[in-house]
Amino acid sequence: MSTEWPLWEVFIRGQHGISHRHVGSLHAPDAEMAMKNARDVYTRRNEGVSIWVVEARHITASSPSDKGPFYEPSHSKVYRHPSFFDIPDEAGHM
Amino acid sequence: MYAQMVQSTGKGVKTRAEMTEEEARFQDRIDAGEKIEPRDWMPEGYRKTLIRQIGQHAHSEIVGQLPEGNWITRAPTLERKAILLAKVQDEAGHGLYLYCAAETLGVSRDELTQDLLSGRMKYSSIFNYPTLTWADMGAVGWLVDGAAIMNQVPLQRTSYGPYSRAMIRICKEESFHQRQGYDIMMKMAKGTPEQKRMAQDALNRFWYPSLMMFGPSDADSVHSAQSMAWKIKINTNDELRQKFVDQTVPQAELLGLTIPDPELKWNEARGHHDFSQPDWSEFFAVIQGDGPCNSERMEARRKAWDDGAWVREGLMAHAAKKAARKVAAE
Numbered sequence A: 001m002s003t004e005w006p007l008w009e010v011f012i013r014g015q016h017g018i019s020h021r022h023v024g025s026l027h028a029p030d031a032e033m034a035m036k037n038a039r040d041v042y043t044r045r046n047e048g049v050s051i052w053v054v055e056a057r058h059i060t061a062s063s064p065s066d067k068g069p070f071y072e073p074s075h076s077k078v079y080r081h082p083s084f085f086d087i088p089d090e091a092g093h094m
Numbered sequence B: 001m002y003a004q005m006v007q008s009t010g011k012g013v014k015t016r017a018e019m020t021e022e023e024a025r026f027q028d029r030i031d032a033g034e035k036i037e038p039r040d041w042m043p044e045g046y047r048k049t050l051i052r053q054i055g056q057h058a059h060s061e062i063v064g065q066l067p068e069g070n071w072i073t074r075a076p077t078l079e080r081k082a083i084l085l086a087k088v089q090d091e092a093g094h095g096l097y098l099y100c101a102a103e104t105l106g107v108s109r110d111e112l113t114q115d116l117l118s119g120r121m122k123y124s125s126i127f128n129y130p131t132l133t134w135a136d137m138g139a140v141g142w143l144v145d146g147a148a149i150m151n152q153v154p155l156q157r158t159s160y161g162p163y164s165r166a167m168i169r170i171c172k173e174e175s176f177h178q179r180q181g182y183d184i185m186m187k188m189a190k191g192t193p194e195q196k197r198m199a200q201d202a203l204n205r206f207w208y209p210s211l212m213m214f215g216p217s218d219a220d221s222v223h224s225a226q227s228m229a230w231k232i233k234i235n236t237n238d239e240l241r242q243k244f245v246d247q248t249v250p251q252a253e254l255l256g257l258t259i260p261d262p263e264l265k266w267n268e269a270r271g272h273h274d275f276s277q278p279d280w281s282e283f284f285a286v287i288q289g290d291g292p293c294n295s296e297r298m299e300a301r302r303k304a305w306d307d308g309a310w311v312r313e314g315l316m317a318h319a320a321k322k323a324a325r326k327v328a329a330e
């Protein structure tokens, strides 16, 4: 039997009010141990107020070769940015 | 350094004309300062060289815990003990960050461990020297972590994303390591005559092995040239060694200690210190396995791996049982 522990990705919320951010990965036999290991490996200096661990095999990632075509639909839609519209200064803050 | 004499492709750097289209596009990305991410296309040589380099770096962090772990139970005060424990724990963390970075290149953690235990992969020569007195804890933090920082700070800008991010985390933690070491040296050097003698003796023993950490001159190495073109090596070994000497000389003066090199002197014209090279035949002997502590270090790592087998297996079996029970309940 292979005893290599599965790989987990670790996400940490650094402070109240901000999103969780990917900080790295680690090996652990189950979610509970992954959580404890994440605390020991990634929050030794109060780096977080909340931790998520996700087994790496459950993550679906976009492929690098998609880079162009996958994001292409948004390229032509410049009107999604507020700067697309010319509004006179007299209209005030908008 | 923590990764010494890493073999690259062994061939010279390819000219643009010799590169395939993919290789040229890859080199363009590196030249433009873009980060390479795990799933991006990369030359096989880049991947292999990085696995060697990051793996060796990770092994060094792990084996590097042993000479300091040696003093945890004998630290002179409870506070020093807690500090040393935290420092050694950080080094375990550094090893883990780096193993994870290496794994993104398609090698498994167990493969890396097996390569260390079989002697196929190396760790830094510095950790094959013994730590004989408490002053050695000062010298190691000051000089060994100091030398590591010299190399790790520029590596934060390395081209491989996961390696760069691991280096950024590591560098944040390293300055604590060097400062706690220098703090020990200050206490010893300003202490009783006997304590000062111990501090001087530690400096005498660790000076040349610290200079060896940067590896022999690689000004003419094809391996280094390729690694530099790929931005997985940023400075030559001689540049970093010089920087380390220039930084350390005033620190030794401040301690009132003497660096064990009669040739050491400021060279006004160069704007750097002149200094003696370490005995490179000693370095090669240590790398080949003939250092004072090589067998002890490898023995400790093998024992840890063997003694931990039942824990690795037991926890996996427990996790499988729990998962099966959960499925049955659903």
Ligand SMILES: [Fe+2]
Pocket (backbone or CB within 6 Å): B061, B090, B091, B094, B170
């Ligand atoms: Fe470290």
Ligand SMILES: [Fe+2]
Pocket (backbone or CB within 6 Å): B091, B145, B148, B174, B177
């Ligand atoms: Fe360190």
